[in-house]
Amino acid sequence: MAIGHQLLSKIFNKKTMIVGVPKEIKNNENRVALTPAGTQELTRRGHTVYIQTTAGDGSGFSDEEYVRAGGKMLPTAEQIFSTAEMIMKVKEPIEQEYSLIRKDQLVFTYFHFASYEPLTHAMIKTGAVCLAYETVERVDGSLPLLVPMSEVAGRMAIQEGAKYLEKPLKGRGILLGGVPGVMPAKVLILGGGVVGTNAAKIAAGMGADVIITDVNLNRLRYLDDVMPKNVHTMVSNDYVLRDLVKTHDLIVGAVLIPGAKAPKLITKDMLKSMRPGTVLVDVAVDQGGCIETCKPTTHENPTYIIDDVVHYCVANMPGAVPYTSTLALTNATLPYAIKLAGNGWKKACQDSMELRKGLNVIQGKVVYKAVGEAFNLPYTDVKEFLS
Numbered sequence: 001m002a003i004g005h006q007l008l009s010k011i012f013n014k015k016t017m018i019v020g021v022p023k024e025i026k027n028n029e030n031r032v033a034l035t036p037a038g039t040q041e042l043t044r045r046g047h048t049v050y051i052q053t054t055a056g057d058g059s060g061f062s063d064e065e066y067v068r069a070g071g072k073m074l075p076t077a078e079q080i081f082s083t084a085e086m087i088m089k090v091k092e093p094i095e096q097e098y099s100l101i102r103k104d105q106l107v108f109t110y111f112h113f114a115s116y117e118p119l120t121h122a123m124i125k126t127g128a129v130c131l132a133y134e135t136v137e138r139v140d141g142s143l144p145l146l147v148p149m150s151e152v153a154g155r156m157a158i159q160e161g162a163k164y165l166e167k168p169l170k171g172r173g174i175l176l177g178g179v180p181g182v183m184p185a186k187v188l189i190l191g192g193g194v195v196g197t198n199a200a201k202i203a204a205g206m207g208a209d210v211i212i213t214d215v216n217l218n219r220l221r222y223l224d225d226v227m228p229k230n231v232h233t234m235v236s237n238d239y240v241l242r243d244l245v246k247t248h249d250l251i252v253g254a255v256l257i258p259g260a261k262a263p264k265l266i267t268k269d270m271l272k273s274m275r276p277g278t279v280l281v282d283v284a285v286d287q288g289g290c291i292e293t294c295k296p297t298t299h300e301n302p303t304y305i306i307d308d309v310v311h312y313c314v315a316n317m318p319g320a321v322p323y324t325s326t327l328a329l330t331n332a333t334l335p336y337a338i339k340l341a342g343n344g345w346k347k348a349c350q351d352s353m354e355l356r357k358g359l360n361v362i363q364g365k366v367v368y369k370a371v372g373e374a375f376n377l378p379y380t381d382v383k384e385f386l387s
Contacts, residue, residue: 020084
């Protein structure tokens, strides 16, 4: 005989929660925060999951699949936000969603606060509890909810960069891997983290001549050991970068300081030393970008040109491959969502240092130091809310 949700909840000895998943409305954002499989894992634990109608269509998941998984459908974002205790999203709330967020509501998504001050002030004003995917952090410093999208973005950076090197798209007209008798393109990757490593793998696999730079010598030693022979490592500094940008065809910005603005490694004056048709892909655009001339673009209008240099700065790159991205994201976020739904945000964050690091704004106060520093806002120690 089937076991009811409430009985299952007692077996798991957890509280129940109403979870809401609105449809993403950012430009060309086709991901959804929860798959039908993730919905089933929450509902079988006694939680109620409301999905906005057609929210999964862009990722290839139908309303019927969510209903079969135990989810309930609501037609509007207003109904989702007004009903749910925890909102699960992919991208940060945008302006028309600000007023829908309620005091004390838990919002679990990518926020990237340090790159956009209006969002920070808007979330402070709501009085909500903002738990950011990108600052959930393990003891070893890894970022488990940023990793899957960084893997996607790193791989896409080369895919997109190779495309925009084509002459009809204003690139240099160079084939990334070259052909026998013709040298391959030169690819420079700034940062040896998850994005940079994945970018290097794809660029190397396509036959390019790759240099990956970082300030961490131990990381470079590791990459030197594991990467193929056409990937070389160099310590990053201004002198080295100014020399390298003169000769590289595709430059990928892959620098991250968790929760803080990215440093500007490629400055405006460096563009004049690059060859016409050089392509810049700034994956760090979500955190303000590591290229000074970077400004966020969309999949609809992904590039612009300054000093004959092509800039690709799409702020939601993984949104272009939503089926892959949604599955990868839910694989990572679901265990944390289960903890939050089963224990409430406060108990879950008391029990988990990883989730505690994800708290950025609570009930009108900034509790993540790098966000406060970015905009000179008062900082409150998160312990004040968890004691």
